[in-house]
Each structure stands twice: as C-alpha cells, then as structure tokens.
Amino acid sequence: MTRKTYISILFFFVCFALIFSCKKDPVNKVVVTPPDDSIPETTAFIPPVIKDFRAFPTDPANQMTVQGIALGRKLFFDPILSGDSSLSCAGCHKQENSFSDPRSRSIGIDHLPGKRNAMALVNLAWYQNKFFWDGRVNTLREQAATPIEAADEMHLPLAVAEQRLQNHLEYVNMFWKAFGTRTITKDLITKAIEQFERTLISFNAPYDKYNRGEGSLSASELRGLVIFNTEKGDCFHCHTTPELFVHPSKIFSNNGMDAATTIYDFTDAGVGAITHDTSDYGKFKIPTLRNLAYTAPYMHDARFATLDEVIDSYNLGPKISPTVDPILIEKAQTRLQRTGIWGLNLSQQDHDDLKAFLLTLSDPDFVH
Ligand code: HEC
Ligand code: HEC
Structure with a gap:
C-alpha cells in the first residue's frame, strides 16, 4: 500500500466515524449564536377570574409568563423529550380526552405498559400539590420530570434532554425569552411544562x-x-x-x-x-x-x-x-x-x- 492510499483509507475512516458519531445525541457541540442580545421582557400571565371558582392559585416559586407557557406548550407536544423521539406528553395525555389516555394502560416508547390509567389534566392549578394516583410527587414540575425519565414512558435521561434542546436554536431562544438564560436545565424544562399545565383550565361546562x-x-x-x-x-x-x-x-x-x-x-x-x-x-x-x-x-x-x-x-x-x-x-x-x-x-x-x-x-x- 502506498503512503497515498494509506492516507486516503485513513481519511475515509475518520469521515465515516465523524458522520456516525453525529447520529448519536450530540453533546453540546453546536454553538448557538443568539439573534439578539437584549434583556428579554416577559409578559405576566393574567389568570382568568371565574365566577364560583376560588381565585387562581399562584405559585411564587414559578411565576407564570406568556413566554414560559408558550415554551411549556411546545415541550408538552414535542416528542423530542423521549428516548427515540417518538412520544410526547400529549401522546398519552390527549386533548380530545381532556388530556387523559383512552387506553386502560398507556404504552411507553419501549412498548411497556404503565401500571395505571393516565388521568385527565384539567384545572391542575387548584390541586393541593399531590400528584399521581398515589400522590408520590408534590409539585407539577417535580411530576414533569418523572415521565421523561421513566423506563415505561418516555425513557430519556434528563441530562440528555437538556443537551438535545440546547442544540436547537429555536429552543435556546425560547428559554432565553422565558427565563433570561440560554443555558437549558431540567429545572427550567420542568418549570415551563408546569406553567403550561396550569393553563389547562376548564370552566365552560x-x-x-x-x-x-x-x-x-x-x-x-x-x-x-x-x-x-x-x-x-x-x-x-x-x-x-x-x-x-x-x-x-x-x-x-x-x-x-x-x-x-x-x-x-x-x-x-x-x-x-x-x-x-x-x-x-x-x-x-x-x-x-x-x-x-x-x-x-x-x-x-x-x-x-x-x-x-x-x-x-x-x-x-x-x-x-x-x-x-x-x-x-x-x-x-x-x-x-x-x-x-x-x-x-x-x-x-x-x-x-x-x-x-x-x-x-x-x-x-x-x-x-
Ligand atoms: C369516600 C369518598 C368518595 C365518595 C363518597 C365518592 N367518591 Fe367517587 N371517587 C373517589 C375516589 C378515591 C376515586 C378514585 C378511586 C380509584 O381510582 O380507585 C373516585 C372515582 C370516581 C370516578 C372516576 C373518575 C375517573 O376519572 O376515573 C367517578 C366517575 C366518581 N368517583 C363518581 C362518584 C359519584 C357519582 C359518587 C356518588 C355516587 C362518588 N363518586 C362518591 C372517592 C369518592
Ligand atoms: C406513556 C404515557 C405517558 C406519557 C408519555 C406521559 N404521561 Fe403523564 N401520566 C401517565 C400515567 C399512566 C399517569 C398516572 C400514573 C400514576 O398515577 O401512577 C400520568 C399522570 C400524570 C400527571 C398527574 C396528574 C394528577 O392529577 O395527579 C401529570 C400532571 C402528568 N401525567 C403530566 C405529564 C407530562 C407533563 C408528561 C410529559 C413530560 C407526561 N405526563 C407524559 C402517562 C403518561
């Protein structure tokens, strides 16, 4: 083998390895340039005042903004938060079913059935901070982290979720607008989802x-x-x-x-x-x-x-x-x-x- 052929083969393998490695979840590789660097202004969410309902319970630990809700909505409907990018929250919590699952047991990305029926998501802001049928989590943001990681649901480590979103310019911009930071963390992911879930308000029955x-x-x-x-x-x-x-x-x-x-x-x-x-x-x-x-x-x-x-x-x-x-x-x-x-x-x-x-x-x- 000549030195030239040897180099060509080596070059071919390096290219192959590079292309192949890109198929996996990239680890913070993409450098995102924000289009505009001004301090983002958020618009506070004004909860509806509903006759006969108790006042909308606010949560000082996660102030709701129009930008945070928009981000949470996008995350809720985006299968990007599942291991094989096939299942979103909405895949089990279907809007036409009041965000519940008409199947007795929900099926996760690995075709594993869940343990219980998926409940409706409605007027969640009025719940007293106990979620799931057995009340095993105390807040909606704590709740949101569990289906993303659960083996019988979306099965994606939150650290990988953070990196995936970090590689999407659109998400980086949305986090910037909602939270004033371009560093996407699981804390902010789940806070945005919580903000969106709290807007699922039903009062026109x-x-x-x-x-x-x-x-x-x-x-x-x-x-x-x-x-x-x-x-x-x-x-x-x-x-x-x-x-x-x-x-x-x-x-x-x-x-x-x-x-x-x-x-x-x-x-x-x-x-x-x-x-x-x-x-x-x-x-x-x-x-x-x-x-x-x-x-x-x-x-x-x-x-x-x-x-x-x-x-x-x-x-x-x-x-x-x-x-x-x-x-x-x-x-x-x-x-x-x-x-x-x-x-x-x-x-x-x-x-x-x-x-x-x-x-x-x-x-x-x-x-x-
Ligand atoms: C002692 C408390 C209690 C009383 C009284 C009660 N319920 Fe319930 N209800 C529950 C609990 C707890 C569940 C959930 C049980 C479970 O999932 O195994 C439930 C579940 C339900 C559900 C199912 C909702 C869903 O989305 O799965 C319906 C419908 C319902 N109740 C209607 C009624 C009606 C109608 C009455 C009066 C005839 C009634 N309940 C009386 C506690 C009560
Ligand atoms: C594979 C189907 C599946 C997916 C995907 C899924 N869920 Fe669920 N969800 C369930 C099931 C099943 C339960 C009830 C489990 C239990 O109580 O043990 C549940 C319960 C909940 C509850 C509790 C509601 C209450 O009143 O206590 C919330 C909130 C919720 N899910 C939000 C989400 C969010 C946000 C996502 C996306 C990050 C998501 N879910 C993804 C199946 C799913």
Missing part, C-alpha cells in the same frame, strides 16, 4: 354556565344534581369543590370498590406503597369529575368502561376493607338500619338522572 346564570339544566340533570349533593347519592362528601369536584382538604380516599381482609390484600396498595402508613393502603387520589364524557375508562385501574358501571358500583354500597372511607360505612350503616339495604338503592330513574348530571361537568370548549 353546562354546569358552570348554569351556575353563572348563562344557561339552564334539564329536569333530569337537576334531579341528578340533588342526588349528587344529598345523602341520597352521597357523592359530595368527597367530590366537592367547584373547580375539580374533589374534596377541599381530603386528597386520598378508599372509595370502597374492593373488599380486602388485610391491608396486604389490595391488588394495588396505592398511597400505602409510598407512605407505608397502614391507614393509607388501598387509598387513591380523589380524581376530578370534570370532563367525564371524554375521560373513560374510569378509576386508577380503568376497571370501568362506562359511567353506568361507575354508578352501579357506588349503588351497591361500599365493600369492606380495613381502610374503606369511614363516611361511606357510616352512611351505609344508617341506610341499612333505616331501609334494610346497604347500597344507595337508586332507582333506574335516579341512576339516569345522576349520570345526566355528571355529564353536565363536561366542557366541549376544553377538548377542542
């Missing part, structure tokens, strides 16, 4: 319009509202607040769907698996009842495909387990003494009315 005097409910829907808000249906003990239809202070509950002799008999230990407190086994986050028309299947394990099944199950009365909500047992015992029946004893008409009312909490504006 027929029930809201009725409350504001802008619309009316049918006779059946109104009867359902009474069942919901009285001892007849007993729903209001846990599904209370107007923003979410969850309890104002009780975050988790065991709503008596499963019988269990000991706390170790629950198929899913729920909050108990996180806190290891014996009184938490079998408890789950009380979910919002907003947008139920779009969020089937229901419950943490998606056991019910329809609202009829949900109502039938509550109608049977609570099943006994060590942690079943005492309010359910107390009410069931009173009914038993009074009528000889453990369950709610709803007639078919009551069932239909309650269902009609539940559907008035669905907001078509929100899913389109």
Whole structure:
C-alpha cells in the first residue's frame, strides 16, 4: 500500500466515524449564536377570574409568563423529550380526552405498559400539590420530570434532554425569552411544562354556565344534581369543590370498590406503597369529575368502561376493607338500619338522572 492510499483509507475512516458519531445525541457541540442580545421582557400571565371558582392559585416559586407557557406548550407536544423521539406528553395525555389516555394502560416508547390509567389534566392549578394516583410527587414540575425519565414512558435521561434542546436554536431562544438564560436545565424544562399545565383550565361546562346564570339544566340533570349533593347519592362528601369536584382538604380516599381482609390484600396498595402508613393502603387520589364524557375508562385501574358501571358500583354500597372511607360505612350503616339495604338503592330513574348530571361537568370548549 502506498503512503497515498494509506492516507486516503485513513481519511475515509475518520469521515465515516465523524458522520456516525453525529447520529448519536450530540453533546453540546453546536454553538448557538443568539439573534439578539437584549434583556428579554416577559409578559405576566393574567389568570382568568371565574365566577364560583376560588381565585387562581399562584405559585411564587414559578411565576407564570406568556413566554414560559408558550415554551411549556411546545415541550408538552414535542416528542423530542423521549428516548427515540417518538412520544410526547400529549401522546398519552390527549386533548380530545381532556388530556387523559383512552387506553386502560398507556404504552411507553419501549412498548411497556404503565401500571395505571393516565388521568385527565384539567384545572391542575387548584390541586393541593399531590400528584399521581398515589400522590408520590408534590409539585407539577417535580411530576414533569418523572415521565421523561421513566423506563415505561418516555425513557430519556434528563441530562440528555437538556443537551438535545440546547442544540436547537429555536429552543435556546425560547428559554432565553422565558427565563433570561440560554443555558437549558431540567429545572427550567420542568418549570415551563408546569406553567403550561396550569393553563389547562376548564370552566365552560353546562354546569358552570348554569351556575353563572348563562344557561339552564334539564329536569333530569337537576334531579341528578340533588342526588349528587344529598345523602341520597352521597357523592359530595368527597367530590366537592367547584373547580375539580374533589374534596377541599381530603386528597386520598378508599372509595370502597374492593373488599380486602388485610391491608396486604389490595391488588394495588396505592398511597400505602409510598407512605407505608397502614391507614393509607388501598387509598387513591380523589380524581376530578370534570370532563367525564371524554375521560373513560374510569378509576386508577380503568376497571370501568362506562359511567353506568361507575354508578352501579357506588349503588351497591361500599365493600369492606380495613381502610374503606369511614363516611361511606357510616352512611351505609344508617341506610341499612333505616331501609334494610346497604347500597344507595337508586332507582333506574335516579341512576339516569345522576349520570345526566355528571355529564353536565363536561366542557366541549376544553377538548377542542
Ligand atoms: C406513556 C404515557 C405517558 C406519557 C408519555 C406521559 N404521561 Fe403523564 N401520566 C401517565 C400515567 C399512566 C399517569 C398516572 C400514573 C400514576 O398515577 O401512577 C400520568 C399522570 C400524570 C400527571 C398527574 C396528574 C394528577 O392529577 O395527579 C401529570 C400532571 C402528568 N401525567 C403530566 C405529564 C407530562 C407533563 C408528561 C410529559 C413530560 C407526561 N405526563 C407524559 C402517562 C403518561
Ligand atoms: C369516600 C369518598 C368518595 C365518595 C363518597 C365518592 N367518591 Fe367517587 N371517587 C373517589 C375516589 C378515591 C376515586 C378514585 C378511586 C380509584 O381510582 O380507585 C373516585 C372515582 C370516581 C370516578 C372516576 C373518575 C375517573 O376519572 O376515573 C367517578 C366517575 C366518581 N368517583 C363518581 C362518584 C359519584 C357519582 C359518587 C356518588 C355516587 C362518588 N363518586 C362518591 C372517592 C369518592
């Protein structure tokens, strides 16, 4: 081999190695020149004032701006945050389903099913800082980091996510505009996503319009509202607040769907698996009842495909387990003494009315 051929071959291999290495996630290689260096001005997000809703809860640790929200929205819909760039947050949290997943179990990029059903994302700003069915994280920004890294979800180390975004001029500019820095960190990624999630506000359901005097409910829907808000249906003990239809202070509950002799008999230990407190086994986050028309299947394990099944199950009365909500047992015992029946004893008409009312909490504006 002549010296010239030798050099040519060497050159060929160096080029090949260079091209090949570019296919992997590049490590901070691209130098980005910002188009304009002036200090960015942010526009504060003005939360809507909604009649009957408590004031929009602000978070001093993450002040919302129009620029931060725009960035968060882009990140939420961008599959760049998954290992093989195929799955975004919105891939499981679908807007037409009120940002829930119509599949019983979500499927991650490695074709692994998740453990539970993906819940709707709606009016999250009013939640009391406990997220997931078992409340294992305290803030939305802390939450946002978990699906990105989770092996059964987007499966991308956050350090790689930072570098990927850093290599996109558009993102560098958006972080600059939102946070006044061109250094993209996981802290800022998750803060932007949190800002966007807090803007997923639903307040135009027929029930809201009725409350504001802008619309009316049918006779059946109104009867359902009474069942919901009285001892007849007993729903209001846990599904209370107007923003979410969850309890104002009780975050988790065991709503008596499963019988269990000991706390170790629950198929899913729920909050108990996180806190290891014996009184938490079998408890789950009380979910919002907003947008139920779009969020089937229901419950943490998606056991019910329809609202009829949900109502039938509550109608049977609570099943006994060590942690079943005492309010359910107390009410069931009173009914038993009074009528000889453990369950709610709803007639078919009551069932239909309650269902009609539940559907008035669905907001078509929100899913389109
Ligand atoms: C593979 C499907 C999948 C992807 C992708 C996904 N999620 Fe989720 N999400 C779920 C599931 C399943 C749950 C419920 C898990 C649990 O409670 O154990 C959930 C729960 C949540 C919750 C909790 C809501 C509440 O009320 O407690 C939030 C917020 C959320 N996801 C936001 C996001 C964000 C932001 C992203 C993108 C960074 C994302 N999700 C990506 C499936 C997914
Ligand atoms: C003692 C508290 C409590 C009471 C009372 C209660 N619920 Fe619930 N509800 C819960 C909890 C906790 C869950 C979630 C349980 C799970 O995922 O396993 C839930 C889930 C639901 C869901 C499923 C929502 C979803 O997105 O998956 C619906 C619908 C529902 N409840 C409607 C009702 C109705 C209607 C009533 C009255 C007949 C009622 N609830 C009474 C605590 C309660």
